Amino acid sequence: MSTENLHALTGAYAVDGLEPxxxxxxxxxxxxxxxxxxxxxxxxxxxxxxxxxxxVTPPAGLRGRVLAEVARTAQxxxxxxxxxxAALGSAGTADLAAPGAAATADPAARGSSGIAPPPxxxxxxxxxxxxxxxxxxVLLVxxxxxxxxxxxxxxxxxxxxxxxxxxxxxxxxxxxxxHAVALGTSHVVMSQTxxxxxxxxxxxxxxxxxGMAYQLWMVHSDGSTAPGPTFVPDHGQVLAFVxxxxxxxxxxTITEEPAHGSAAPTGAVVASVAL
Amino acid sequence: MDDHRLHAVPGEQGSSGAQxxxxxxxxxxxxxxxxxxxxYPLVxxxxxxxxxxxxxxxxLAEEVSQEVLVDVWRQAPRFDRTRGSAMSWVLTIAxxxxxxxxxxxxxxxxxxxxxxxxxxxxxxxxxxQVERGWEAxxxxxxxxxxTDPQREAIELAFFSGYTHQEVAGVLGIxxxxxxxxxxxxxxxxxxxxxxxx
Numbered sequence: 001m002s003t004e005n006l007h008a009l010t011g012a013y014a015v016d017g018l019e020p021x022x023x024x025x026x027x028x029x030x031x032x033x034x035x036x037x038x039x040x041x042x043x044x045x046x047x048x049x050x051x052x053x054x055x056v057t058p059p060a061g062l063r064g065r066v067l068a069e070v071a072r073t074a075q076x077x078x079x080x081x082x083x084x085x086a087a088l089g090s091a092g093t094a095d096l097a098a099p100g101a102a103a104t105a106d107p108a109a110r111g112s113s114g115i116a117p118p119p120x121x122x123x124x125x126x127x128x129x130x131x132x133x134x135x136x137x138v139l140l141v142x143x144x145x146x147x148x149x150x151x152x153x154x155x156x157x158x159x160x161x162x163x164x165x166x167x168x169x170x171x172x173x174x175x176x177x178x179h180a181v182a183l184g185t186s187h188v189v190m191s192q193t194x195x196x197x198x199x200x201x202x203x204x205x206x207x208x209x210x211g212m213a214y215q216l217w218m219v220h221s222d223g224s225t226a227p228g229p230t231f232v233p234d235h236g237q238v239l240a241f242v243x244x245x246x247x248x249x250x251x252x253t254i255t256e257e258p259a260h261g262s263a264a265p266t267g268a269v270v271a272s273v274a275l
Numbered sequence: 276m277d278d279h280r281l282h283a284v285p286g287e288q289g290s291s292g293a294q295x296x297x298x299x300x301x302x303x304x305x306x307x308x309x310x311x312x313x314x315y316p317l318v319x320x321x322x323x324x325x326x327x328x329x330x331x332x333x334x335l336a337e338e339v340s341q342e343v344l345v346d347v348w349r350q351a352p353r354f355d356r357t358r359g360s361a362m363s364w365v366l367t368i369a370x371x372x373x374x375x376x377x378x379x380x381x382x383x384x385x386x387x388x389x390x391x392x393x394x395x396x397x398x399x400x401x402x403x404q405v406e407r408g409w410e411a412x413x414x415x416x417x418x419x420x421x422t423d424p425q426r427e428a429i430e431l432a433f434f435s436g437y438t439h440q441e442v443a444g445v446l447g448i449x450x451x452x453x454x455x456x457x458x459x460x461x462x463x464x465x466x467x468x469x470x471x472x
Contacts, residue, residue, distance in 0.1 A: 043461045074349070
């Protein structure tokens with residue numbers, strides 16, 4: 001199908017009016033066509049407004065059932081910055097151009113629609129348990145050396161596995177370097193060739209103000225600051241990734257910001273590390 | 276009268292509600308179950324309303340809504356507010372789920388029959404259903420600005436879950452025409468509603 005024809009599908013796509021094969025082809029096109037992406041996003045906002053105008057009070061029992069199921073349902077990992085599906089509209093995927101507010105890949109969960117739930121993910125908050133992931137990484141190395149990768153891997157939660165794989169890729173890169181960070185017991189490991197850095201830490205205190213989060217920033221040699229991900233300690237443990245060209249990054253800083261993050265630092269610097 | 280007062284300042288309540296939803300969803304993305312409970316009343320009515328419009332069956336709509344709302348929790352870490360509002364993100368999930376369900380559950384003929392059953396005398400069109408508040412009034416205003424063929428195509432695709440091929444078949448028009456009607460209609464709605472993009 002020609003590009004022009006594909007472009008005409010934005011409307012049908014926004015109302016979920018494409019057959020599955022067509023939908024997949026169009027999503028592939030979306031990944032390479034910012035114009036279509038913008039149009040789809042706008043049309044989706046439009047149909048959302050139309051849909052939201054027809055509110056109907058849901059049955060009383062629904063809330064309780066939803067909250068009960070939520071309580072035993074694990075969340076997905078944030079999307080990786082280089083995921084092909086990140087080009088999608090508003091179906092909950094990361095922005096390709098974002099400097100890296102993302103954890104790591106989960107190919108199974110990264111369906112083209114961003115909607116189909118991945119199978120077998122029931123462990124609560126597994127993606128934040130970096131300690132388990134790090135331990136598993138050691139197992140993975142041992143397993144890989146022994147040729148028994150699969151034996152160990154199947155024991156791992158899928159999300160934890162992909163996170164530790166991402167961490168390992170950074171930490172084992174030939175040019176990986178590590179710097180201590182004065183935030184609890186933390187360090188940053190980074191690799192220029194991987195274009196990625198991971199902040200890992202434990203005994204990290206909660207942000208000083210309730211509802212706030214830490215945010216990581218990349219400070220460039222020209223003094224400009226690019227926003228990284230926000231994170232909040234989970235039982236004192238933190239794990240955050242940044243991705244992108246780190247060659248001009250001279251330091252990483254951490255500030256306290258509103259939970260949804262800021263475009264530029266607004267809080268005092270709580271930790272800083274020169275690279 | 277309360278209702279009148281609440282909507283006396285056009286758009287204001289809607290936009291602040293939307294911003295609250297954006298903020299809450301960002302908190303949900305960090306695993307904040309309390310934020311999810313606060314988000315629930317802001318989105319559940321729209322999710323259920325949309326599901327009901329598409330699947331045309333209360334029990335099924337409730338089931339779909341439960342799946343969608345749990346999906347909102349599960350997928351929240353993938354929400355990117357730079358790519359759209361929380362409400363749009365939630366309703367995108369809801370619509371996809373509802374459409375998938377209706378396509379799986381019912382043949383096209385069944386869907387047409389169900390649509391007819393819930394729409395006696397053709398009074399079930401979007402322009403007749405939307406009823407609350409300023410935003411609903413704006414949507415109504417926008418819907419009546421469409422041409423009849425555009426409105427018909429959008430209603431079949433969006434609310435009845437027809438693919439654009441099915442829309443073409445039902446209306447007896449070429450596929451290209453169906454595509455164009457849907458897209459042009461949505462673009463007009465977007466422009467009338469002043470959606471930023």
